[in-house]
Amino acid sequence: MTAATVLPGQPGTPGGGPAGVRRNFWRGVGRVLRRKPSRLAGVAILVMFALMAIFGPIVYPAVLPRDDDALYAPPSLAHPFGTDFEGTDVLALVVTGARYVILTGVVTAVITVALGTALGLVAGFHRGRWDAALMRLTDLQLTIPGLPLLLVLSTIWKFDGPLEMGLVLGLLGWGGIARAVRSQTLSLRERGFIEAARGLGLSTTHIVVRELLPSMAPYIAMNVLIAVTGAIYAQVGLFFLGVLPFESNNWGVMLNLAVFGGGALTSAAALPYLLAPLLAILLLTLGIVLVVDAMDEIFNPRLREE
Known part of the structure; x- marks a missing residue:
């Protein structure tokens, strides 16, 4: 329905059927990733951080060991990023703190994209009163000052x-995606395959879910990764400012303690304690950027190199 011609891998062609479509898709993904080694590096970075978030708190004990004789110890083989003001290994703090940061980012992205996509699709497809009401709600959400709230x-x-953190950040960040999805929906609803679906008498739910939504899947997928990045910056910034209680270890808490407790900006001894979480944030952001670059080419045939 969404394509006027039969593409390779679709039913009626050699290698057709759902299994053939999936095989061709993943082959295309592999070709795009191999075309630039940096994209493979981006995937590897994201996989590394995902494993860190899943298994890090399992590998390390709930209470990390301390060494009172090694306060702010310099980097070494035993402590690659040194130790903090309590003699705790900084690398262990980075690994165990990844779960809070990444899980918050994922929850925020899911809520942001789900709400924004749903409201944008409904507003753009129905137009009229639905569009006016939902866009006024979106405008209201966009005017809410996030940080003061x-x-x-x-x-x-x-x-x-x-x-809890992801829920709040997600509810504060869906407005921009809702407007972008609405704009794309207004454009797609006038396309031939949507008109054909209406002519066949298909239900609105079928048209929105089976026709419009797959057409915007690439845009939605990229926004998930971008929303993760924004959520990481937001939560780390809040913990760094000290406006949230330090009841769990994460990278923002490390930055706050390094700067305001350890004097990392004036003391070289505490500098590794500051640089370790910053390096983790930078590396995770780099991985997301590289994967988004690959996704842009995967889903946009015009960018593919023959």
């Missing part, structure tokens, strides 16, 4: 875990 909420809500 988070500062107020932090006085009454402890944000005990990444799920």
Whole structure:
């Protein structure tokens, strides 16, 4: 329905059927990734951080060991990034703190993209009163100052875990995606395959879910990764400013303690404690950027090199 011609791998062609479509898709993904080694590096970085978030707190004990005789120890084979003000290995802090940061980013991205996509699709497809009402709601959400609201909420809500943090950040960040999805929906709804679906008497739900949504899947997938990056910056910034309680280890807490507790900006001894979480954030962001670059070519045939 979404294509006027039969493409290779579709039913009726050699290697057709769903299995053939999937094989051709993953072969194309492999070709795009191999075309630039940096893209493979981006995938490897994301896989590394995912494994770090999943298994890091399992590998290390719940209470990390301390060495009172090695406060702010310099980097060494035993401690690649040195130790902190309590003699705790900084690398262990980075690894165990990854779960909070990454899980918050994923929860934020899912809520942001799900809400923004749903509202944008409904508004763009139905237009009229639905469009006006949902876009006014979106405009209202976009006018809410996120940081001041988070500062107020932090006085009454402890944000005990990444799920609570992700929920709040997600509810504050869906407006931009909703408007972008609405614009794309307004363009797609006038295409021939949508008109054909209406002519066949297909339900609105079928048209939106089976016709419009797959056409915007590449854009939505890239926005998931971009939303993860924004959520990481937001939460790390809040912990760095000290407006959230330090009840769990994460990279923002490390930055706060390094700067305001350890004097990392004026003391070289505490500098590795500051640079380790910054390097983790930079590396994770780089991985996301490289994967988004690959996704752009995977889903946009015009960018593919023959």
